[in-house]
Amino acid sequence: MxxxxxxxxxxxxxxxxxxxxxxxxxxxxxxxxxxxxxxxxxxxxxxxxxxxxxxxxxxxDTNQLMGCEPVTNNSNLEVNKSSLPCTYKGLPEKWVQDKGRFYVFSNDTMDWDNSRKRCQDLGGDLVIINSSEEQEFLAQQTVISKASVLHWIGLTDRQTEGTWLWVDNTPLNSNLSWWIFPPDNYDTHDPLGEDCAVLNGYLRGEKWGDISCLKKERSICEIPCS
Known part of the structure; x- marks a missing residue:
């Protein structure tokens, strides 16, 4: 048991x-x-x-971009990349990407020389308009921004009066020009005349005008996109 x-x-x-x-x-x-x-x-x-x-x-960080970055030279402007819906908040300018490049619409105003220097500091130059499609695109952007103001473009006849050259020294194609009126080199306000071109946002169609390079206006930069 x-x-x-x-x-x-x-x-x-x-x-x-x-x-x-x-x-x-x-x-x-x-x-x-x-x-x-x-x-x-x-x-x-x-x-x-x-x-x-x-x-x-x-x-x-105003030196950084989302989506893609601008290249540091101006030799690749014609790369045909598709548009990307990029928005860059916090930057001092309006950045729009289209067909392998950035278009930068300034918010501040400077004379033509300082505006160009600003574009070069960003890795590009003042915009060169090579086609009616590009002209139309830029015109639409100035309307979208609701900024009825003048914008510097990369066109001047400083070297020889009446001979308009782009900032890369290529001559203006008369078949690809959008002057409101023929340039008149009006020199009442500036003895040097009117040697720099602007995209005129005041008028319907956003045509070009010639004004004194010393005036302070907004600008459009063109920067290749990598």
């Missing part, structure tokens, strides 16, 4: 030990599951934090 009691007690002890081991395994499994969930949440929060930091970096 005592032997049977010992055997039963031993069996009960072993059964209880097994149950405790199973309970421990269950607790451990639950802990592992909770840990996996916590790790997943922490990973997700880390990814979100990095995304927010990246967004703030690209929108607050």
């Amino acid at each position: 005592p032997e049977n009691i010992y055997i039963n007690s031993l069996q009960n002890h072993n059964s209880r030990s097994t149950e405790k081991d199973q309970q421990k395994e269950c607790v451990n499994d639950k802990r592992d599951g909770v840990c996996m969930v916590l790790l997943s949440v922490l990973l997700l929060l880390s990814l979100l934090a990095n995304a927010v930091l990246a967004y703030l970096y690209y929108t607050n």
Whole structure:
């Protein structure tokens, strides 16, 4: 009789030990599951934090652009890339990307020389208009911006009066010009005359005009996009 009691007690002890081991395994499994969930949440929060930091970096740093970057020379203006709907918040100018280039519409006003220097600092130059499509595109942008003002373009006859050259020294094609009136070199306000061209946003159709290079106007830069 005592032997049977010992055997039963031993069996009960072993059964209880097994149950405790199973309970421990269950607790451990639950802990592992909770840990996996916590790790997943922490990973997700880390990814979100990095995304927010990246967004703030690209929108607050005026030297950075989202989507693509301007190249540092002016030799690739005719690359035919499709338009991208880029918006660049936090920058001092309006940037519009189209066909492998950026068009930068300034918000501040400067004379022609300083406007050109600003464009060169950005990696390009004052805009050269090579087609009616490009002229129409720029005209639409000046309307969209609701800025009925003059914008400098990269056209001047400073070297020889009446001989209009683009900033890359190519002569103006008379078949690709959009003068409101023929340039008249009016010199009443500036003895040097009117040697620099603007896109005139005052008139319907956004034609060109010639004015003194010393006047302070907005500008349109053209910058190749990598």
